[in-house]
Amino acid sequence: MTAVYDWDETRGAEIIAEHAGQEGATLVILHALQEAFGYVPEAAIPTVAKALNLSRAEVHGVFTFYHDFRHKPAGRHVLKLCRAEACQAAGGDALAARAEAKLGVSLGNTTADDRVTLEPIYCLGLCATAPSAMLDGRLIGRLDEKRLDALVAEAQR
């Protein structure tokens, strides 16, 4: 389960200060903020910029370039389905469509009850046990309809 916390300026400043001394720290800090808050709150951007002596535009540019950084909290569970070629070859297309139908959302979206975020991922490196998935950091290989249904049910709980 992914924990989400409201932006807390003091805690945010601590996290930023902890990493600001490293060379090229922007990504390190954004990762750390997301780890702590479950996403990167908009309010954090100017604070990061100030700490690293960068413009807000620069930090915003980095924040928006990378797929990983969340602009708002994810659902309580995040189900990622690998959509890259090796998983496509092993029946991943049909499984992705099945997950979308079961959850009632398309890839990249969160269910209305905020329980599950369904996301595509481009390669978990489990290409010899394709298709693969990740539920809140737990890896699942050799995905089939039965396993997928169990994952979806687990995520909806």
Next chain:
Amino acid sequence: MSMRLYVSRDAGAVAVGADEVALALEQAAAKRGLAIEIVRTGSRGMYWLEPLVEVATPQGRIAFGPVTETDVPSLLDALASNTPHLLRLGATDEIPWLKRQTRLTFARCGVIDPRSLDDYRAHGGYKGFERALSLGPDAILNEVTASGLRGRGGAGFPTGIKWKTVAQAKADRKFIVCNADEGDSGTFADRMIMEGDPFLVIEGMTIAGLTVGATKGYIYIRSEYPHAVEAMNAAIAAARRGGYLGDKIGGSTYSFELEVRVGAGAYVCGEETSLLESLEGRRGIVRAKPPLPAHHGLFGKPTVINNVLSFAAIPFILAEGAKAYADFGMGRSRGTMPIQLAGNIRYGGLFETAFGVTLGELVDDIGGGTFTGRPVRAVQVGGPLGAYFPRALFDTQFDYEAFAARDGLIGHGGIVVFDDSVDMRRQARFAMEFCAVESCGKCTPCRIGSTRGVETIEKIINGERVHENLALVEDLCNTMKFGSLCALGGFTPYPVLSALKHFREDFVPAPTTLQAAE
């Protein structure tokens, strides 16, 4: 004496239940009062047999697999009473799929405990570094050059020349950067070696630092690989404790420090200059070359940037000598390549072998064809930017030049197998879609070309002016190929054009339909 068992902690094994099997073994053994010790290794790379359980015997390790939790009680019975078991595969080293490989880089992967520096050293670890220390930079460069090692990330640039350029550069600081942004679908060798033999990567990078005069290195690992990040961080901490990182390493006067940095889901950051931008904390926008990273790399300093597998090949070359490595291979592709068999394949996994093996041997013979049992129709070699090969080209030898001669590339050595249910129009469209999503946006052919490519292939799929649009796609591919700044836009045409060329029937309506229309 307790019985010693080996269960992989590799992400690919964990994804199919290795943790559950290890736990079940512990619990079942405790219940029986059976003393066992479980060593969590990397993977042997035979993924259809994972979770693989091995047991140490005086005659060597005996393998069982694929083991599920429910098999555990009967497995322990068989082990305790030394009786046969249905999942018994015999001596691990004698399994034909493993035995016919030439494991130079992956020799220890699946064998040792990746958390143990002592185990690494007991299996020949740091021998290469010790010899490197005694040789000195010039002689190391000669060895690396003579080995014929070429960049294993895909570009195939001679590693010795790259290192020499950095060694000759004058600067107050130099860097070693390991590209572990293994984003290509169908590839997992970097992940496996980082999880299964992380000290090897550390040793290779340390030798690089010693050679070129760099004292700091970064390993840039993609965020999709949390297990590899954890394994590398644990190994770096252990190497530091053991005196193999930090000041005056291994009793020498030389210092070297390593740090892991985690990517953030951008495929383009596997391109070396984009990776450097990302390491510096910026958007992963590709840099124009020249200047080369060897002259003007990380933070503007001379930088050796190599793929994980390139660094991982170095300790063997130094320990056993350049000739021992260069004796394997063909033409200008020397040594071995860790090839990854993936997708719809029966015997998928990591197969390290000398260059020169044919695509057909790899797919049909070693890979055993598809797991769906349907005929193999297409294989994509070298990741999302690699060409689709039909059966007619299965005599192509695994070699940088042989693949280039057939408008393909070996890339990072991944082979993704598709059966006859594949629709090559969809695969061609996906190649353009992926490029459109992942383009850094710096150059026009990649940024706009990929989007126009998606639209045009979409029209072909809908049957709109098919021949005209096919000609347009080919023209567009030429623009992207010759006009893009890096391999993302430059190589996306490979899967598209190869699909058009070798699988034309998927794009053009069958002649009978045409006649009917006329």
